[in-house]
Amino acid sequence: MHMRVHTGEKPFICGECGNRFAHQGNLKKHIRVHTGEKPFICGECGKRFAKQGNLKDHMRVHTGEKPFMCGECGKKCTTQTDLKKHIRVHTGEKPFVCDCGKRFNQIWHLKRHTTVHTGEKPFSCGECGKRFTTQGDHRKHMRVHTGERPYICGECGKRFAQQGNLKYHMTVHTGEKHFICGECGKKCTTQTDLKKHIRVHTGEKPFASGDCEKGFTTQRNLKKHMGTVKNLAVDRVLNKLSLFN
Structure with a gap:
């Protein structure tokens, strides 16, 4: 045999796919690919x-147990x-290639x-029918329905559904501001805050009032404006009523 x-x-030839083997034992192992047989059972969880x-x-x-250690x-x-x-992180090897030429490790x-x-x-x-590209994205989305918030701030105990949200929140405690405006150099805590700030330079006002079509750079300013408009409308009604009294 050696x-x-x-x-x-x-x-030794597989009758299903024609794959050849040097030893009969290897052929027997291979046959399980076709039969689906899984004779080895985990005593802890029952997985086969x-x-x-x-x-x-x-x-x-x-x-x-983790017996295999990276030398780097x-x-x-x-x-x-x-x-x-893991070694590919250090070597930069990306053996998996897409038809578009992009490579992955x-x-x-x-x-x-x-x-x-x-x-x-x-x-x-299963709750709302929304579809996702990856199982990971699907799992994250399900927390919207379950209310699960597995990521906990070690400083204040606040809980979050997404790890990214916890990272953003941590900057409240650390004071870190990683996002820098290319126009004026202002530093922002989150990318969302930077996007809002950029509108100061671009003049973009994506939030418009339905009553007067006035535009605002942030949703918060629009809400503030709507409150002012509502109060003015109430004042006008009260003034008219006072004329009849």
């Missing part, structure tokens, strides 16, 4: 696997496959990107 390593002989090696890798989810940064990984994926990054071209949104919300 000599087949040198001769390249692969006498076609290969014993896959079960061993999975068990580390429960034990927390010391990061520990659960499986050798995860380590190989992870296959799931490529899959997510291809939806830009196909427009496919396979993940649908």
